[in-house]
Structures are given as structure tokens and as C-alpha cells.
Amino acid sequence: MSKSKTYFPLIIGVAIAAGIFIGGKLNFGDSSDRLFTSNSKKDKLNRLIDYIDYEYVEDVNTDSIVDVTVNGILDNLDPHSVYIPKENMQKVAENMKGNFVGIGINFYTFKDTITVIKTIENGPSARVGIVGGDRIISANGESLLGGGYNNDTLVDKLKGERYTQLLLEVYRKGEPKLLTFNVTRDEVPIKSVDAAYMLTNQLGYIKINRFAESTYKEFKKALLSLKKQGATSLALDLRGNPGGFLEVAVNIVDEFLEDDKLIVYTRNKKGKEDRSYATKKGDFEKGQVYVMIDESSASASEIIAGALQDNDKGTIVGRRSYGKGLVQREMKLGDGSAVRLTVSKYYTPTGRSIQRSYDNGNRDYYDDYSDRLNSGELLDESKIEVADSLKFTTPKGNIVYGGGGIIPDVFVPYDTKMLNETLTFLEKRGYLNNFIFEELEKEREVYKNMSKEDFFNNFKITDEVVKSFEDFLKIKTRSNIVFVAYKEEVKYYLKATLAEQLFGFGAYFKILNKHDVMIDKVIDLSNNQN
Known part of the structure; x- marks a missing residue:
């Protein structure tokens, strides 16, 4: 990788596969007695497992066989029914759920010591005064020094039952002796709203990363805050959002219709059929909405993009969406495991299904990204294939299509500079975060009195820092990654991570969005609308 090249992130399909199988909570009419009555097909599987358990010549872990069997069965259904x-x-x-019980820190094992990268806002550690840069020496008297623990083990030692206490000994640079903090474990939010701020005097911005139980509450709080700041239009950023609970999406759409x-x-x-309609509770029914989507x-x-498009509300901006129109319900299997089984299909208000075909199997289904790349669709709107048989008409006469994702009203091509494969990989694997932490540790005092506004407007990442990042990656990845063709883009990511x-x-996206071509398009559309 000595020469930088730009690629579309081929790994994106794997991330999507992991995130999109939760579609909603639906009422399931069949009782357990009816669902699990004995029959010959089930008896056959039970007998086979028993034969292997008791008669097979060698000892076999039949639990693993059952897991393989369950996965094999589900593989023959659809791509989103999963074990x-x-x-x-x-x-x-x-x-x-949108939260977990813990002490509320992001940490990095730096020089064999658990070091706090940052505390989670209003979390247990932040409330007692733990700050970024603190090194955790021991927990409840047990030393955590020496690098003998992996991250999962460390997480287990820090997490625990809600309201239980954890006594931490902490080293803080500049303090003459160790500090002691008694942290009470509590629910820590996993934020699904990544950022909410004003793009212009009239245009607000909200980015949602998934639809968890807590998402609507987060969204509503952000929306009301932006309205107080003067937002009459909203950019709703759903790029990279793999989905989640159906009823949460319905509640968000209700704010606009x-x-x-x-x-x-x-x-x-x-x-x-189970139909969901807008109610009287909408707080942004008069505002202009721009929904940003991608592959x-x-x-x-x-659901959100389709509902607004079909009701002639707002503008869909970006690239054709993923194409998942199946709804799953989680069903427990009695041993602590569960299956998420597709129980229905969803349809947009005009009656279109946007589920892509999976007739050729799961491998072909997830290779759709490669197909879009090879066809040129991600760069050229004219390459998007549509079928006249799946043409639908909105109440105002606009033509929309079913059969494989939501096609945007305004197309924005893939930015091969900002979204190249190398940067995407480094960001997802945490290399940017860890490097910035180590740089920050060298001169944390320099930033202590710097205001957010001064940082956003005036601070610049130097070429020397980029070179240091290359050296860092050479050690961590054992690869010679050199940023030649996209040095400026690397600087944006480093500054965003530092912010x-x-x-x-919100600081990360507030920096990156200044260099985002889709954000620029939405701002242009909003200005022209006004």
C-alpha cells in the first residue's frame, strides 16, 4: 500500500449484514403450544442429534452441531433471518435497547495501562470527575497494570450490576499521588443521534446511526432544540444507518407528516396487513425536510425515506439505498439463544416493496455492492436500473420505483476522496482514534483553554502530524501506508477525531461535514428553497 489508491469500501456489506436484521416488534398470533407441537420433521432432527450424542464413535460437541444446523436452515430462507x-x-x-450498565468510559490500553480516551457525557465516570488521559491503575484493589488483559476481559472487570460500586485508583499527569474515585455503575447511553446542530441560520442537521429503543427520544430532543435555534428546514442524515426498530422509524416520520x-x-x-398512520403529534409538519441516504x-x-417520498414531503438526497423490505421478530430458543425470523414484508404508502431480490442466494445478495460499483451506479445516476413494472405514482404525480431500495430525488455521486477504502478501514479499526489520543497525551495542556469555536475555525493539522500518523501506522499495521493523493482528506479526519x-x-461530524459534498448539496437546495 505504498501508493495511495481510492477504492469503494468493499467491506461495507459485511457491516450492513451485521446491523440490518432488526426490523420491528410485531404481534405474533400463534401460541407456543401451536408453534412447537411434535411432528415428524422435528422428530427427525431430534433423533439425529440424539444418535450423535449417544452412539457416535467419538465425543462431539452437539451444541455446535445444533448451531450449524440452525444457521443452515436459516440460510435457506432469506438473508435477514438470523441466529x-x-x-x-x-x-x-x-x-x-440504547444503553448498557457500566462506568461510562472509552479507553485505550496505552503502554500496558488502561487509559481513558474520554468519558461518556453525564455517565458515572464523568460525574465523579474522571477525565480523558487518566490512567486506571487498579479496580477494587486488583491491579490492572502490565498488559495481561485483553479488551473483553477489561470490559468485564469494569462492567457489573447497576448501582454497584467500583473503587478506582487513577494516575493523572501532574498530580503528586494517585487519585481515588468511587464510581457507581449505572445505565450508560449508547447514543444513536451522533450530531445535532445548525448548518445555516435556517437549516438544522441531525445524524442518526441506528434505530434503537432510545432513538426517538434522542431525536425529539434534538429536533426541539434546533427549532428553538431557528430551524425551519432539517437535514436528516441517515447515511450508513442499517436500520432497527420499525415503530421508532414510524414515530420519527410522524413528526413530519x-x-x-x-x-x-x-x-x-x-x-x-398492519397499517401505521401519522397522528396529531408532529412538531415539524410545516418544515422542509432533506433526507440523506446512501447505499x-x-x-x-x-421506511422514513419512502414514507416521506411517497407523501410528497421533503426531498431525498444521495444514492440508492440498500433495499431491505423485510421485518424480523426475535424469538427465543430456550437456551439463551434466539432467532430473528422474517415474519412480514413492509410496503411504502404507494404500495411499493423496496426489498432487493435474494432468489440467487445470500452470497449473490451481498455482492450487490460490487454490482453497483461495477455498473458505475455509485458515480452516475443514469446507471441506476429501474423496472417499469415497479413504477408507482405519488399523490402529486411524481414517479417512484420499487424493487430494490429508495432512489433519491437528487443524486449525489460517491466522493472517492473522502470515502476511500483506506480511510474507511483506518477509521473503523480505531487507528485514527488511538493515534490522536497518543498525540494528545504529548501536549494535552496546549488544548486546555482552547475554545470549541477557535478550534473549529482556526486549528489546522500539520504535514508533520500526518507524517507521524504514517509512522504510527507502519508500526501498528506493519504496512507502508503513505498519504500522497489524499493528504488533505487525512487532515480532515485527524482534526475531526481530535475534536x-x-x-x-457532535464535534466529529461538525468538522467532517464542512468537506462533505452531500451536505453542500443540501445547503444549496435549502438556500434555493428559501
């Missing part, structure tokens, strides 16, 4: 092993259930549940407008409907295998916007993100560690919520 969740027992050991993964807690993490998945926390992610979709007038009473009794159809938002979405689902249909199960028996043909039963990673899926499921609940597409996040210094100033917290």
Missing part, C-alpha cells in the same frame, strides 16, 4: 448465539445476546440487546397520512404497512404470510441506508432508514476527544458529542 443469535447465547454468548452474543447481551451485546445485541444492549445495542438495540400531517394527521392520518399513511406511513408504512406490513403484510404477513396470511395476507394480514448503506437500510430497513428503518428506508471528538476534546469536545465530545
Whole structure:
């Protein structure tokens, strides 16, 4: 990788596959007695497992066989019916609930010591005075020095039951002796609203990363705050958002649509439909809305974009969305594991399904990104394939299409500079975050009295820092990564990461958005609208 090249992030499909299988909570009419009555097909599987357990010549872990069997069955259904092993259930549940119980820090094992990168705003550690740069020496008298623990083990030692206490000994640079903090474990929010601020005097901006149980509450708080600041238009950024709970998306759409407008409907295998309509509670029904989507916007993100597009409300900006129109329900399997099974399909108000075909199997389904790349669709709107048989008309006569994602009203091509594969990889793997932390540790005092406004407007990343980052990556990745063709873009990412560690919520995107071509397009549209 000695020469920088720009690629589309091929790994994006894997991230989407992990995030989009939660579609909603629906009422499921069948009782457990009816669902799990004995029959020959189930008996056959039970007998086979028993034979292997008791008669097979060697000892076999039949639990693993069952897991493989379950996955094999689901692989023959659809790409979004998935099995969740027992050991993964807690993490998945926390992610979709929107919080976990812990002490509220982001940390990095720096020189064999747990070092706080930043505390989570209003979390347990922030409340007792722990700050970025603090090194945790011991927890409840147990030394954490020496680098003998991996991250999962360290997380286990810091997490625990709610309201239990953790006595931490902390080294802080400049303090003559160790500091002691008694932290009470509590619920720590996993934010789904990444940023909320004003792009212009009239245009507000909210970025949502997923649709968890807490998302609507976060969104509503941000929306009301922006209205108080004068927002009459809103840029709703759903790029990279893999979806989540259907009813959360419905609640958000309700803020924009007038009473009794159809938002979405689902249909199960028996043909039963469940329709969701807008209510009287909308707080932004008169405002202009710009929904930003891309090839990673899926499921609940597409419900929002489709509902607004079909009701002739606002403008959809970006690239064709992912194309997931299936709804899953989580069902427990009795041993701590669960299956998320597709139980219905959802349809936008005009009646279109935006689910992509999976007739050729899961591998072909997830190769759709490569197909879009090879066809040129991500750079050229004319390359988007549509079928006349899937043409629908909105109440105002606008043509929309089903059959594979939401096609935007205003197309914005992929930015091969800001979104190249190398930068995406380095950001997702934490290399940017860890490098900036180490740089910050060298001169944390320099930034102590710097205001957020001064930093945003005047601070610049130097060429020397970029060279230091290259040297850092050479050690960490054992690769010779040299930023030649996109040095300025690297500087934007480094500054954004530094802003996040210094100033917290929203700072990262506030920096990057200054160099975002889709944001620029939305601002232009908003200015012309006004």
C-alpha cells in the first residue's frame, strides 16, 4: 500500500449484514403450544442429534452441531433471518435497547495501562470527575497494570450490576499521588443521534446511526432544540444507518407528516396487513425536510425515506439505498439463544416493496455492492436500473420505483476522496482514534483553554502530524501506508477525531461535514428553497 489508491469500501456489506436484521416488534398470533407441537420433521432432527450424542464413535460437541444446523436452515430462507448465539445476546440487546450498565468510559490500553480516551457525557465516570488521559491503575484493589488483559476481559472487570460500586485508583499527569474515585455503575447511553446542530441560520442537521429503543427520544430532543435555534428546514442524515426498530422509524416520520397520512404497512404470510398512520403529534409538519441516504441506508432508514417520498414531503438526497423490505421478530430458543425470523414484508404508502431480490442466494445478495460499483451506479445516476413494472405514482404525480431500495430525488455521486477504502478501514479499526489520543497525551495542556469555536475555525493539522500518523501506522499495521493523493482528506479526519476527544458529542461530524459534498448539496437546495 505504498501508493495511495481510492477504492469503494468493499467491506461495507459485511457491516450492513451485521446491523440490518432488526426490523420491528410485531404481534405474533400463534401460541407456543401451536408453534412447537411434535411432528415428524422435528422428530427427525431430534433423533439425529440424539444418535450423535449417544452412539457416535467419538465425543462431539452437539451444541455446535445444533448451531450449524440452525444457521443452515436459516440460510435457506432469506438473508435477514438470523441466529443469535447465547454468548452474543447481551451485546445485541444492549445495542438495540440504547444503553448498557457500566462506568461510562472509552479507553485505550496505552503502554500496558488502561487509559481513558474520554468519558461518556453525564455517565458515572464523568460525574465523579474522571477525565480523558487518566490512567486506571487498579479496580477494587486488583491491579490492572502490565498488559495481561485483553479488551473483553477489561470490559468485564469494569462492567457489573447497576448501582454497584467500583473503587478506582487513577494516575493523572501532574498530580503528586494517585487519585481515588468511587464510581457507581449505572445505565450508560449508547447514543444513536451522533450530531445535532445548525448548518445555516435556517437549516438544522441531525445524524442518526441506528434505530434503537432510545432513538426517538434522542431525536425529539434534538429536533426541539434546533427549532428553538431557528430551524425551519432539517437535514436528516441517515447515511450508513442499517436500520432497527420499525415503530421508532414510524414515530420519527410522524413528526413530519400531517394527521392520518399513511406511513408504512406490513403484510404477513396470511395476507394480514398492519397499517401505521401519522397522528396529531408532529412538531415539524410545516418544515422542509432533506433526507440523506446512501447505499448503506437500510430497513428503518428506508421506511422514513419512502414514507416521506411517497407523501410528497421533503426531498431525498444521495444514492440508492440498500433495499431491505423485510421485518424480523426475535424469538427465543430456550437456551439463551434466539432467532430473528422474517415474519412480514413492509410496503411504502404507494404500495411499493423496496426489498432487493435474494432468489440467487445470500452470497449473490451481498455482492450487490460490487454490482453497483461495477455498473458505475455509485458515480452516475443514469446507471441506476429501474423496472417499469415497479413504477408507482405519488399523490402529486411524481414517479417512484420499487424493487430494490429508495432512489433519491437528487443524486449525489460517491466522493472517492473522502470515502476511500483506506480511510474507511483506518477509521473503523480505531487507528485514527488511538493515534490522536497518543498525540494528545504529548501536549494535552496546549488544548486546555482552547475554545470549541477557535478550534473549529482556526486549528489546522500539520504535514508533520500526518507524517507521524504514517509512522504510527507502519508500526501498528506493519504496512507502508503513505498519504500522497489524499493528504488533505487525512487532515480532515485527524482534526475531526481530535475534536471528538476534546469536545465530545457532535464535534466529529461538525468538522467532517464542512468537506462533505452531500451536505453542500443540501445547503444549496435549502438556500434555493428559501
